[in-house]
Amino acid sequence: MFWGLFGWPDSCLYGVVPLSTSSQIIENLTTGVVAVDRDLVVCTVNPAAEMIFESSAKQMIGQPIARFWPDIGFSLEQALRSGHSFTRRDARLSLLGRDVRVDLTVTALLGRGGNGADGLVLEIHAVDRLRRLAHDEEMVDHHQAQRLVVQGLAHEIKNPLGGLRGAAQLLERQLGAGEREYTRVIIREADRLQALVDRLSGPTRPYRKTAVNIHQIFEHVRSLMLAEVGPGVDLKRDYDPSLPELDGDPDQLVQAVLNLVRNSVEAMRGAGTIWLRSRIERQFTIGQRRHRQVLRAEVEDTGPGVPPALRETLFYPMVTGRAEGTGLGLSIAQDIVRRHDGLIEYQSEPGRTVFTLFLPFEVRT
Ligand SMILES: Nc1ncnc2c1ncn2[C@@H]1O[C@H](COP(=O)(O)OP(=O)(O)O)[C@@H](O)[C@H]1O
Ligand SMILES: [Mg+2]
Structure with a gap:
């Protein structure tokens, strides 16, 4: 005894x-x-x-x-x-x-x-x-500093862009039909820049927090993605049904998870398995704060893994490994999760990449 x-x-x-x-x-x-x-x-x-x-x-x-x-x-x-x-x-x-x-x-x-x-x-x-904790802290600080620069820049571009587009529209009225081609180009490109600037600014509306069930978020993302992916991609679930609800903004959390799942789909190039997983983690530290209980929500894929050259800067805005990528998906997802007092981390090797959202169950408002 x-x-x-x-x-x-x-x-x-x-x-x-x-x-x-x-x-x-x-x-x-x-x-x-x-x-x-x-x-x-x-x-x-x-x-x-x-x-x-x-x-x-x-x-x-x-x-x-x-x-x-x-x-x-x-x-x-x-x-x-x-x-x-x-x-x-x-x-x-x-x-x-x-x-x-x-x-x-x-x-x-x-x-x-x-x-x-x-x-x-x-x-x-x-x-x-x-x-790891020290490293997280550093990463989040870097990321936040970068976001501020990008958001500031986006704001500075926005105003003159509006003026430019308005002037092109006025000009268009004075021109003959044959010459309108040029003003159209200005307007079209201004619209494209506007869309980019909007995405760079990230979510702008204030957060609306309510009781959120992570499985509803996962299911929502899953149904959106099922409509997009071909039969080669298997979207599996592994949920812990006993999890409590979070205090969060459901639309923003859907956006964050969607960005991760989209990346997995793109990385796997149409063939492979994605796991949506939920677990509880006790006595877990995020940033400076230790939480009694946090949600561990994972998006795991069987793709080739994150390119080694991107590993340290992956969450920074405009870091992309794809020709058609904007490099905003992870930056925005991290931003959203940070605003819920959480953190996104990842582990990656060829054949297994896991992005993990840690979200505290009791959130400061
Ligand atoms: N699950 C993943 N597997 C492999 N690489 C990934 C994964 N998720 C993200 N990446 C890499 O991170 C880069 C940045 O992703 P993101 O910020 O969403 O921007 P984008 O998708 O526009 O490139 C991607 O281009 C890709 O190279
Ligand atoms: Mg992406």
Whole structure:
């Protein structure tokens, strides 16, 4: 029996600050905490550890830790036997298909008999994740600065463009039928520029937030796309039906998801599979803010992957890998999601590209 670890009284008071139960504290740590007994069987897992191991507490508790982290078994056995705690920096944790770097501190819980330890507490920090957070922050800052420049430029072009078009229309009235060809060109090109400038400015109307179900958004996008794609593209769904509703602008979110799905369709050149997936993610940090629960909405495709030359600047406006592209789709999608306090990230390799929207369930207005 594994005893004593989380057994503090529920209402313990330190000074005048009432502390919640110890298990509640552990639940809310960003450090992954796993406790194992003297057989190295998992007894406790907090949500941060669930995320690191990509397994639920339900799947882990009662199982040997070696099933989830084979490489660490030997060191843990030693710590149990000797009762010595240890720390390891930048340890490798192999998960299905990929490696994660973690900092690990193992504390031996000494038993009463003095015969080795009764169990171990593992504190795990995902190093990659901290690096990723710093990188996200930087990316979002860059992106926002770029958007401001582009929006400013779009605004500056808009006014003279209106004047130009108006003048061409007046001129047209003075000209004979044979000469109107020239003013038509001016008007047509002005209209084309106007459309581009409008797209560069992004959504201009104020956001109208209501309770939104992500699956309705996915289904809407799916029905729009089914009308556009040929039979070679399979649009599959993988939804978690228990997700709560978001506070968001449904039209804008449809736009964001549509931009991602369109990119997938274009990248796959008419043949392949797209997955629309929804999940919940707990204790997740976006920008500076940690959220208890966020939506993880994914658009995955079996296309050739994002061209390597574009990877660092993919979300910037006017970055495109296609001759007929405008490079605005991802920039606008990121903008929309940022305005919902969320973030879009992606992972890409030939045969599997995933764009993920993280959207917090409780949104500031
Ligand atoms: N799912 C994807 N697979 C491969 N490449 C992608 C994918 N999504 C986006 N890209 C790349 O990112 C570029 C920028 O996309 P976007 O901002 O939507 O602009 P556009 O579609 O007009 O080029 C695309 O041109 C393409 O090269
Ligand atoms: Mg696009």
